Amino acid sequence: xxxxxxxxxxxxxxxxxxxxxxxxxxxxxxxxxxxxxxxxxxxxxxxxxxxxxxxxxxxxxxxxxxxxxxxxxxxxxxxxxxxxxxxxxxxxxxxxxxxxxxxxxxxxxxxxxxxxxxxxxxxxxxxxxxxxxxxxxxxxxxxxxxxxxxxxxxxxxxxxxxxxxxxxxxxxxxxxxxxxxxxxxxxxxxxxxxxxxxxxxxxx
Amino acid sequence: xxxxxxxxxxxxxxxxxxxxxxxxxxxxxxxxxxxxxxxxxxxxxxxxxxxxxxxxxxxxxxxxxxxxxxxxxxxxxxxxxxxxxxxxxxxxxxxxxxxxxxxxxxxxxxxxxxxxxxxxxxxxxxxxxxxxxxxxxxxxxxxxxxxxxxxxxxxxxxxxxxxxxxxxxxxxxxxxxxxxxxxxxxxxxxxxxxxxxxxxxxxxxxxxxxxxxxxxxxxxxxxxxxxxxxxxxxxxxxxxxxxxxxxxxxx
Numbered sequence: 001x002x003x004x005x006x007x008x009x010x011x012x013x014x015x016x017x018x019x020x021x022x023x024x025x026x027x028x029x030x031x032x033x034x035x036x037x038x039x040x041x042x043x044x045x046x047x048x049x050x051x052x053x054x055x056x057x058x059x060x061x062x063x064x065x066x067x068x069x070x071x072x073x074x075x076x077x078x079x080x081x082x083x084x085x086x087x088x089x090x091x092x093x094x095x096x097x098x099x100x101x102x103x104x105x106x107x108x109x110x111x112x113x114x115x116x117x118x119x120x121x122x123x124x125x126x127x128x129x130x131x132x133x134x135x136x137x138x139x140x141x142x143x144x145x146x147x148x149x150x151x152x153x154x155x156x157x158x159x160x161x162x163x164x165x166x167x168x169x170x171x172x173x174x175x176x177x178x179x180x181x182x183x184x185x186x187x188x189x190x191x192x193x194x195x196x197x198x199x200x201x202x203x204x
Numbered sequence: 205x206x207x208x209x210x211x212x213x214x215x216x217x218x219x220x221x222x223x224x225x226x227x228x229x230x231x232x233x234x235x236x237x238x239x240x241x242x243x244x245x246x247x248x249x250x251x252x253x254x255x256x257x258x259x260x261x262x263x264x265x266x267x268x269x270x271x272x273x274x275x276x277x278x279x280x281x282x283x284x285x286x287x288x289x290x291x292x293x294x295x296x297x298x299x300x301x302x303x304x305x306x307x308x309x310x311x312x313x314x315x316x317x318x319x320x321x322x323x324x325x326x327x328x329x330x331x332x333x334x335x336x337x338x339x340x341x342x343x344x345x346x347x348x349x350x351x352x353x354x355x356x357x358x359x360x361x362x363x364x365x366x367x368x369x370x371x372x373x374x375x376x377x378x379x380x381x382x383x384x385x386x387x388x389x390x391x392x393x394x395x396x397x398x399x400x401x402x403x404x405x406x407x408x409x410x411x412x413x414x415x416x417x418x419x420x421x422x423x424x425x426x427x428x429x430x431x432x433x434x435x436x437x438x439x440x441x442x443x444x445x446x447x448x449x450x451x452x453x454x455x
Contacts, residue, residue: 007302040443
């Protein structure tokens, strides 16, 4: 092909090498915590909130907010990567692991999950991407209750994939045998969204 | 296997023109070889590469209406501490090449056949994707009624002001209301505060008209306006938001 492209006169701003190694391709570091959404922020009161697991399951599971708070919780520190190219390192979250929520559930027929949220948002994930210590339902960020703008009362947290997969305002999981694209996946974004393979858009 | 989408390829666009819209905002008219068109509201990914191979990417809304040619206009606000925007506004000039990819975005878009009426709410450079909608509406002479509520810090910072004023004067179905939040020129008769419930109530199509609402700008504005729209009774599924800012909109 032709010679590699160079932007005339562009210097750029390089990160310290330690941070740079933690950035997937095409990402840049931010210190704040940007908010992006497709529509208005849903607001669900805690006495109305519940979390359910439905779909290919013998008996649907349901937890009220109080019941959810009684579940074993974990605090994790993770790097997060948004498809709009910002990355934030060392973010701290507290919540319930999906491994805990799926304990005792017969998932032999499950290959995929569809996370669904208030405001009609959905996102699809392979079961393998949300089990084995890879996903949580998080209700605290930086040691404080998760703000509505960032997905509170609770959001899905799947930090190894682009952050649109970490569905804000999550209310449950639908267990599925077949894959089904969620909101952004139906609008041109990649079905899986691995930032290390730069899987931003369909076809990448 | 049928249905595998083609990868959105990086293309080498050529800068055709540099338009100084306001002291800090520049529009770049690009010629994008192989451009297949876009919808109003979509954006472009831009990639810069330094001589040592260092690369960085950003996204910018397309401000031009869909057209039959391969020209695409981006409107860029120069951020003093930005890594990319000062390069685009100060260094790039006509004849330079810029790697772009797109169009991106399947949600915050509008086509005239989707109807309306439209309520467009913009803060600062958030006007860019809404301008593509307004320009497209004009290009096809769509009768869809539009009201635009546009918040800027000062008169000199109203992007596309002359074009908006001209278009509104010529089209009774395009209503434009400005609000200037930090300073106002002598004799200013428009709003002079941040967009609030009373302003939306006065300017926007009523919820009973079931408008399509598009809100774009810095996160605090978008959050406040979108929440107020829901409180005023607009259907949440008809309120679409896009957040701008140095890093996409920070809290």
